[in-house]
Amino acid sequence: xxxxxxxxxxxxxxxxxxxxxxxxxxxxxxxxxxxxxxxxxxxxxxxxxxxxxxxxxxxxxxxxxxxxxxxxxxxxxxxxxxxxxxxxxxxxxxxxxxxxxxxxxxxxxxxxxxxxxxxxxxxxxxxxxxxxxxxxxxxxxxxxxxxxxxxxxxxxxxxxxxxxxxxxxxxxxxxxxxxxxxxxxxxxxxxxxxxxxxxxxxxxxxxxxxxxxxxxxxxxxxxxxxxxxxxxxxxxxxxxxxxxxxxxxxxxxxxxxxxxxxxxxxxxxxxxxxxxxxxxxxxxxxxxxxxxxxxxxxxxxxxxxxxxxxxxxxxxxxxxxxxxxxxxxxxxxxxxxxxxxxxxxxxxxxxxxxxxxxxxxxxxxxxxxxxxxxxxxxxxxxxxxxxxxxxxxxxxxxxxxxxxxxxxxxxxxxxxxxxxxxxxxxxxxxxxxxxxxxxxxxxxxxxxxxxxxxxxxxxxxxxxxxxxxxxx
Numbered sequence: 264x265x266x267x268x269x270x271x272x273x274x275x276x277x278x279x280x281x282x283x284x285x286x287x288x289x290x291x292x293x294x295x296x297x298x299x300x301x302x303x304x305x306x307x308x309x310x311x312x313x314x315x316x317x318x319x320x321x322x323x324x325x326x327x328x329x330x331x332x333x334x335x336x337x338x339x340x341x342x343x344x345x346x347x348x349x350x351x352x353x354x355x356x357x358x359x360x361x362x363x364x365x366x367x368x369x370x371x372x373x374x375x376x377x378x379x380x381x382x383x384x385x386x387x388x389x390x391x392x393x394x395x396x397x398x399x400x401x402x403x404x405x406x407x408x409x410x411x412x413x414x415x416x417x418x419x420x421x422x423x424x425x426x427x428x429x430x431x432x433x434x435x436x437x438x439x440x441x442x443x444x445x446x447x448x449x450x451x452x453x454x455x456x457x458x459x460x461x462x463x464x465x466x467x468x469x470x471x472x473x474x475x476x477x478x479x480x481x482x483x484x485x486x487x488x489x490x491x492x493x494x495x496x497x498x499x500x501x502x503x504x505x506x507x508x509x510x511x512x513x514x515x516x517x518x519x520x521x522x523x524x525x526x527x528x529x530x531x532x533x534x535x536x537x538x539x540x541x542x543x544x545x546x547x548x549x550x551x552x553x554x555x556x557x558x559x560x561x562x563x564x565x566x567x568x569x570x571x572x573x574x575x576x577x578x579x580x581x582x583x584x585x586x587x588x589x590x591x592x593x594x595x596x597x598x599x600x601x602x603x604x605x606x607x608x609x610x611x612x613x614x615x616x617x618x619x620x621x622x623x624x625x626x627x628x629x630x631x632x633x634x635x636x637x638x639x640x641x642x643x644x645x646x647x648x649x650x651x652x653x654x655x656x657x658x659x660x661x662x663x664x665x666x667x668x669x670x671x672x673x674x675x676x677x678x679x680x681x682x683x684x685x686x687x688x689x690x691x692x693x694x695x696x697x698x699x700x701x702x703x704x705x706x707x708x709x710x711x712x713x714x715x716x717x718x719x720x721x722x723x724x725x726x727x728x729x730x731x732x733x734x735x
Contacts (some may be wrong), residue, residue, distance in 0.1 A: 294582075363624035368471075375441050376468050379461040386531055389450075389457040398431040398456060401538030403554060404433045406526055408518060408544045411440040412643040414673045416448050416548040418659055422549045427692070429455050429554065435530070439465040439514060458532075460525055462518045464727065466510050474510060474517065474721050481507040502720030503626045512628045512718045517728060519630040520622065524731045525611050539574070541606040546660025548680050549576075549604075552691040557606060559696045560591060560649055567698060568593055572611045572646040575602030577654025584630075584683075587652040589693035592700040596638060596646035597710055598631035604656035614642055616732065623728035628718030639711045647702065653690070657683075 405423075409416060423429055432455045438445065439462040449459060469475035473496075481495035483506050490498035490507070501507050526533065539561060542548070550556075553576055560574045571593060578600040602729060615622070615634075618641035625633045638645045659676040684691070719725075 338635045342428065365538060372468060372470060376463075379441070379468065381461055383460055383525075383529075386458060386460070388532065391456050392451065394430050394456050395451075397401075398433065399431065401536060402433070403483045403538060404434045404435060404524065404533065404536065404540045404559065406437060406527070406540060406542050408542070409436050409438045409440070409445060410515075410545065411442055411445070412660070413442065413444045413448055415660055416445060418548055418673055418677050419451055419543075420448060420452060422551075422703070423452075424454050425551045426549060426554055427551060432456070432554065433458065433532070435460060435526060437462065437518070439518045440467050460522070460528070460530070460533060462514075462521055464517060464521070466496075466514055474513065474727060476510045483507050483509055497721050497723065500721045502717035503715050504717045506717060506720075508721040508724060509647060509718065513724050515722070516628050516630045516633065516719065520728055523615070527609065528732075539606045539608060540612075541576075541604065543604055543656065544660075545574070546658065547603065548657040548659045548677070550655040550657075550684055550691065552693075553604075555692050556651060556655050556696070557641065559693075560606075560651075563591070563696050563698065564649060568647070569647055570647055571649045572596070572607070572614075573601065573648040574606040575601045575648050575650040575727075576606070576656040577651045579658065580605070584653040584687035584690040586623075588687065588690035589695060590652040590697050591649050592652060593647055593649050593698055594700070594702040595710060596635075596648040598629075598635040598712075599702045601648045601650055602631035603632075603658060604654075618642060619729055619732060624725045625715070626719045627716045629716055632712050632716060633719075635710065635712045646711075649698075652699070653687070 321689070384642040406661055407416075407419065423434070426432075434452065436449055437460050441461070446459075449457060464474045471478060473480075477496060479496045481490040481493070481497050481501075485495075485507065487498065487501055487505065492500070495507075523542075527536075530722050539557065541557065557574065557576065564571045564574065573596055580600075617638070618637045621637055621641040622633050625635070625636050627633050657680045659673060659680065668708045
């Protein structure tokens with residue numbers, strides 16, 4: 264029955280997109296721009312046919328609206344704030360700069376923006392009624408950052424389906440790409456409560472303007488002196504290596520930082536959440552006892568390591584489970600080892616937001632290396648991490664932003680991971696945990712990034728990144 268209802272909703276969404284597209288087209292050259300950042304911003308009006316119908320027909324929708332859980336303090340729809348971002352000065356010489364007409368926004372992009380705006384406001388939680396009794400206050404929240412690799416997302420969902428106690432988890436998918444195929448993967452989840460949120464400043468929503476690729480942006484490898492002569496928008500702001508921004512690399516850091524703020528401060532059902540939030544990505548794979556182990560790690564932190572900032576489900580190097588399944592280490596956090604399966608409490612998040620300016624202006628397009636920089640420059644003390652010696656999380660992705668393989672083989676990766684878990688079946692679900700190693704005395708062990716990776720020199724990226732605390 265639910266599947267038939269879902270199919271009906273998909274059909275409705277399709278009709279809505281067609282109708283909205285026709286409505287926008289019929290307005291001709293007088294149509295309004297919708298939620299354009301950073302200039303001429305105009306919020307999407309709640310109640311428009313595209314946004315209200317689309318939110319109810321999206322694959323993330325369910326019969327139970329999140330508004331039923333927030334009757335007492337229902338906020339007003341968020342307003343997109345008009346923000347002025349500094350751009351490069353005009354060329355100092357007399358070179359004529361030909362004006363480039365601002366590209367028109369296509370109808371599909373306008374519809375997607377409207378849908379994303381509405382879904383982020385509605386925050387409809389699927390399966391909420393079904394698992395209301397199973398989920399208690401401050402139970403685990405798992406946040407998955409999703410781009411556009413549905414084949415890996417299916418593996419992650421498959422691993423979650425096998426987790427003992429998964430019914431008490433709130434599973435949040437944070438997307439930067441609208442995809443019916445990905446929405447179908449999410450809609451197939453029937454084992455826990457699910458919420459979908461969408462990064463509102465993605466390349467897909469701004470395909471021909473910042474934060475996407477503006478035709479007036481400087482080419483990546485042009486020398487600064489030539490960029491100034493050309494008069495391209497960001498001529499004044501190359502990165503540390505003399506290169507100009509590439510949106511496909513900037514987007515991941517933006518999404519990660521926005522997601523952190525939105526989950527902790529804007530998701531209404533988590534307004535007073537004092538439990539753990541686990542951050543993972545679409546190409547991760549979880550062991551069936553990860554939740555069991557994570558709960559014990561939380562207890563161990565309270566009792567024996569109150570100054571541990573991060574709980575990590577594992578690093579990349581350790582695979583064997585023999586004699587290690589019940590052991591954890593406490594050490595200095597390193598981005599190259601502990602950026603996978605990071606779990607944190609609100610206190611750690613609140614420390615991070617105090618370092619917003621440092622994070623958002625550090626010239627590295629990687630969010631994890633930017634965090635590494637914070638641990639030695641801005642945070643009150645370097646991060647301590649409690650990490651499983653035998654991993655409860657695996658990196659299944661063998662292609663993506665940092666992997667250049669021509670062919671992705673998610674099925675082969677799954678086989679390798681399953682073989683490890685099956686051979687260690689009797690080692691899973693330990694009855695207790697033991698801290699076997701602690702880092703040196705306080706103040707020792709902090710690690711600074713060995714080098715900046717660049718890709719984050721554009722002042723527009725800095726200002727947009729810093730705006731997430733106030734924009735939603």
